[in-house]
Amino acid sequence: MDLWVAIAGFGVGVVVGLTGMGGGALMTPLLVLVFGVPPLSAVSSDLVAGAIMKPFGGAVHMRRGTVDKRLVLWLCVGSIPAAFAGVFVAKAVDGEGMSHVIQSLLGAALLVAAAGLVVKAWFGLRDQARAAADPSLREVVEGALARVRVRIIPTVLVGAVGGLVVGVTSVGSGSLIVIALMALYPALRPQQLVGTDLVQAVPLVGAAALAHLLFGDFQLALTVALVVGAVPGVLLGAxxxxxxxxxxxxxxxxxxxxxxxxxxxxxxxVAVGVTTAVLVALIPAVWVLARRHHGLPLRTSPVPAARTPTEPALADQVPAT
Known part of the structure; x- marks a missing residue:
């Protein structure tokens, strides 16, 4: 077992548990570019490792109640058959050419989604500033989980497209479906977004992994190393x-x-690493400047605990003058 592959698996596992995405988009390129694994072997082994890793992260979110089970059900209706079929599509058509086109489109979609998150955060700060100025505008309690109305047909189609992409490239079980969930259900809180995506990815990746076990280029030693590192990583991240x-x-x-x-x-x-380091360094500073621009405190005040009936308020303890 390669220790460095296990360490890389741990890092990717933390990212997957924390954000619900990045498994195939990070691990497969790492295996190919850093460890010299053949592409088909990287896809097959990464998918099998993901099928073992993701249930651990999903279980944490299930226990915490941050999973919308209705969304999971309808996503799986489309994703499971499409993921299994994606392996056969990749073999029937020019797999390398199709994979390149899909990955390019997905890469552009991810950058658009990242920009969308920044814009959404900016408008969120604006709304917080308005609510602070006028308490009557407060409609949502911070920390409350949203219950959304499920749009069945679009959700099934999202699952089908995501499953097909995963079956062909091993990428998209988290990243592509997270983007679609953000667009379809903007009311979902971040915790629900990550939890729902992790749980729906379990059967999706499992179906694609089964197809790759039967028809791909699965390598046991490589997969064991990934799982040994990824399982504790995804538990920590989740x-x-x-x-x-x-x-x-x-x-x-x-x-x-x-x-x-x-x-x-x-x-x-190198470019990806430098960009990531710059973002990690800049985001906290930009967040502070944005909050100051909107006149918001750097820390949100904690909600005071509810008084028990036997505990008098401070005003009740002060004698009237």
Whole structure:
């Protein structure tokens, strides 16, 4: 077993658990470009490792209640058969050419989604400033989970497209479907977005992994190394994600979307690494400046705990003058 592959698996596992995306978009290029694994072997082994890794992260979110099971059901209706069929499509057509086109389109979509997250965060700060100035505008309690109306046909189509892409390239079980969920259900909180995406990816990746076990180029030693590192990584990332503030998860999503998009568009590993480091350094400073621009405190005040009936208010303890 390659120790460095296990360490890389741990890092990718943390990203997957934290953001719900990045498994195929980060791990497959790492295996091919850094460790010299043949592309088909990288896709097959990464998918099998993902099928073992993702249930651990999904279980954490299920226990915390940050999964919309109705969305998971309808996504799987489209994704499971499409993921299995994607392997046969890749073999029937020019797999390398199709994979290149799909990855380029997906890379562009990831960069657009990252920009969309930044814009959404800016308008979110504006709305917070308005709510602080006028308490009557407060409609959503921070931390409350949203219940959305499921749009069945678009959700099934999203699952089918995502499943097909995953079957061909191993990329998209998290990144592509996260983008679609953000567009279809903007009311979903970040914790729900990550949790729902992780759970729906379990049967999706499982179907694609089964097809690659039967018809791909699965390597047992490579997969074991990935799993040994990825399982503790995804548990750690999911535990942080299900408890972390929404702003932290949105920042992590922005970094992962940008890095994955650049890699899929053919950027060098050095360029992706430098860009990621710059984003990690700049995002906190930009966030502080944005909050100051909107006149918001750098820290949100905690919601005071509810008083028990036997605990008098401070005003009740002060004698009237």
């Amino acid at each position: 535990a942080v994600s299900s408890r972390a503030p929404g702003g932290l998860i949105r920042a992590a999503l922005t970094v992962v979307l940008t890095a994955s998009g650049l890699k899929l568009l053919g950027a060098s590993t």
